Amino acid sequence: MISDARRPLFSEEHIIFREQVRAFLEREAVPHHDRWEAEGQVDRAIWTAAGAQGMLCPTAPEAFGGVGGDPLFSVVVVEELARAGVSGLGFWVHSEMAVPYVVNFGSEAQKQRWLPGLISGALIAAVGMTEPDAGSDLRGMKTRARQLDDGRWTIKGQKVFISNGQMCDLLVLAAKTEVEGRDRISLFLVDAALEGFRRGRNLDKLGVHAQDTSELFFDDLVLPADALLGAIGEGFAYLRHGLVRERMMIAVSCVAKAERAMALTQEHVHQRKMFGTSLGAFQNTRFVLADCATDITVGREFIDSFLARYIAGELDEHNAAIAKLWATEMIGRVTDACLQMFGGWGYMTEYPIARMWAEARVERIAGGASEVMRDLIGAQL
Numbered sequence: 001m002i003s004d005a006r007r008p009l010f011s012e013e014h015i016i017f018r019e020q021v022r023a024f025l026e027r028e029a030v031p032h033h034d035r036w037e038a039e040g041q042v043d044r045a046i047w048t049a050a051g052a053q054g055m056l057c058p059t060a061p062e063a064f065g066g067v068g069g070d071p072l073f074s075v076v077v078v079e080e081l082a083r084a085g086v087s088g089l090g091f092w093v094h095s096e097m098a099v100p101y102v103v104n105f106g107s108e109a110q111k112q113r114w115l116p117g118l119i120s121g122a123l124i125a126a127v128g129m130t131e132p133d134a135g136s137d138l139r140g141m142k143t144r145a146r147q148l149d150d151g152r153w154t155i156k157g158q159k160v161f162i163s164n165g166q167m168c169d170l171l172v173l174a175a176k177t178e179v180e181g182r183d184r185i186s187l188f189l190v191d192a193a194l195e196g197f198r199r200g201r202n203l204d205k206l207g208v209h210a211q212d213t214s215e216l217f218f219d220d221l222v223l224p225a226d227a228l229l230g231a232i233g234e235g236f237a238y239l240r241h242g243l244v245r246e247r248m249m250i251a252v253s254c255v256a257k258a259e260r261a262m263a264l265t266q267e268h269v270h271q272r273k274m275f276g277t278s279l280g281a282f283q284n285t286r287f288v289l290a291d292c293a294t295d296i297t298v299g300r301e302f303i304d305s306f307l308a309r310y311i312a313g314e315l316d317e318h319n320a321a322i323a324k325l326w327a328t329e330m331i332g333r334v335t336d337a338c339l340q341m342f343g344g345w346g347y348m349t350e351y352p353i354a355r356m357w358a359e360a361r362v363e364r365i366a367g368g369a370s371e372v373m374r375d376l377i378g379a380q381l
């Protein structure tokens with residue numbers, strides 16, 4: 001169970017915020033999650049309720065309605081979402097993936113336009129990088145932006161697997177642009193209410209059923225001139241910058257999820273009676289739990305030390321890839337070992353461990369596959 005007691009990074013303020021977030025999720029999200037899973041997305045009202053609690057974009061500047069917290073406030077939200085098992089809430093996609101692009105690279109006018117609504121939860125954000133034929137190899141994307149004589153942009157193409165895709169009001173879109181005769185990726189802030197922005201299917205996934213994951217189509221979508229984010233042709237550099245935060249937060253989330261899987265399993269093995277004793281009494285069970293506890297303890301210390309680097313602005317792409325690779329492989333090991341302890345019940349989706357196992361599977365793929373992480377790490381060795 002997550003406690004800040006032995007985590008020197010966290011102050012009294014973080015601890016109080018954690019209690020508030022935990023209580024909010026228990027009250028406002030947990031009771032509805034099964035229904036959201038059946039419906040394939042969460043209620044919109046939970047977004048504004050979370051915004052009112054300062055849970056969305058906790059690091060966003062005060063000038064735009066944020067609380068201007070340090071990154072540990074984000075960590076608290078990400079960990080508590082994992083602890084509560086409310087995987088359908090795409091808050092971290094919004095706060096840790098999408099909105100930082102607006103904060104870090106947006107113009108003053110773009111920030112004025114978008115940030116207050118994104119912070120309050122009135123607006124929901126998503127990031128559109130992946131396409132049906134280009135995921136790991138982002139440079140292979142085909143979605144193209146062309147500038148018209150009057151400065152506006154036309155966008156033609158499609159994206160896939162976009163988290164918050166059904167619900168988003170703002171899409172941070174990556175598209176090819178021509179810069180001095182060469183194709184380079186640029187980012188755009190796309191208002192989802194514009195004609196030419198079309199949502200496709202809410203994709204049916206192996207897990208994370210309450211999180212909407214969509215196809216998006218751009219049928220000659222026309223964007224105003226000021227929809228370009230930052231400098232033309234710099235999109236790939238911006239994505240690389242953003243992916244450090246995204247991967248670090250995935251790693252944070254995985255350790256918290258492993259703690260939850262372990263807690264559920266400990267409870268189960270001591271209750272489950274067999275062969276005249278309890279499942280927990282077998283040496284094999286103790287060995288399984290010992291391996292999980294070792295993974296979690298190592299993970300917690302490792303991730304907290306990388307968080308300290310991250311807060312100091314010293315976590316680079318190489319180390320973010322190490323964090324993501326290790327933590328996502330670890331959550332796969334831990335949820336699989338824990339599920340085994342539940343026997344057939346572990347395969348039933350009414351048991352949280354079954355859902356956690358399915359949810360853990362995506363961690364080695366989304367945000368950059370493990371092989372891409374190994375490539376990034378290996379390139380510097």
Ligand SMILES: Cc1cc2nc3c(=O)[nH]c(=O)nc-3n(C[C@H](O)[C@H](O)[C@H](O)COP(=O)(O)OP(=O)(O)OC[C@H]3O[C@@H](n4cnc5c(N)ncnc54)[C@H](O)[C@@H]3O)c2cc1C
Pocket residue numbers: 093126127128129130131132133134135136137160161162163164205208213362365366367368369370371372375
């Ligand atoms: C649930 C979910 C949510 C997602 N949310 C978003 C989102 O919000 N926004 C967004 O833009 N994208 C999102 N994605 C997309 C995700 O980032 C991609 O699925 C991922 O980057 C892999 O791309 P791909 O699916 O095209 O697989 P491919 O690129 O086709 O890769 C397939 C496999 O090839 C192997 N491989 C890839 N590269 C290498 C390499 N260099 N060396 C060796 N082997 C390699 C890996 O095993 C990989 O799994 C999401 C995906 C999922 C499943």
